[in-house]
Amino acid sequence: MVDLADIRAATEGLPRSYEVLVRDQIKFRVGQIVYLAVAPDEKSMGIGFPKEERDAIIAAQPDKFFRPRPSDERFRWIRVHLDAIDTDELRELVLEAWRMCVPKKVAAAYFDRPD
Template sequence: MVDLADIRAATEGLPRSYEVLVRDRIKFRVGQIVYLAVAPDELSMGVGFPKEERDAAIAAEPDKFFRPIPSDERFRWIQVHLDAIDTTELRELVLDAWQMCVPKKVAAEYLATHER
């Protein structure tokens, strides 16, 4: 199971990324765009995810992924059970979500100098 320390480690050093606390939720943003939000109980997180791939991911791995609340379904977002992923998969989810929020040039520069 990954925890908040693992999430912070996965987001550390990402250009333009910062952490905020909003109504008892730890969120990670680029500008005003939230790309990751940890549930108050720290058992799950929401993460930026291609909307067109969401249903397939949930159907393929229902123990890992679940739908966001109805008001968030219009966004490019998916929920993840933290006890169902390891640090490698966490890092992949974080990087993919972060890349959806930064300019392509910023992402390319970062990825050219860091391991995925």
């Protein structure tokens, strides 16, 4: 199971990303766009995800992924059970959600940097 410390580690160092607390909920943003939100109980998170792929991944892996609240259905968003993923999968989800929010040049510079 991943936790808030793992989420913070996965978002650390991402250009233009920052953490905020909104109504007792931890969110990660690029500008004003939220790309990750941790549930208040810290057992799940909402994360940016392509709408056109959402139904397929929920059907394929219902133990990991579930639908966003009805009010969030219109957004590119999916919910994830934190006890069903490991840190590698978390990092992959975070990077893809972040990439959807930053300019292409920023993402390209980040992924092209030497390790």
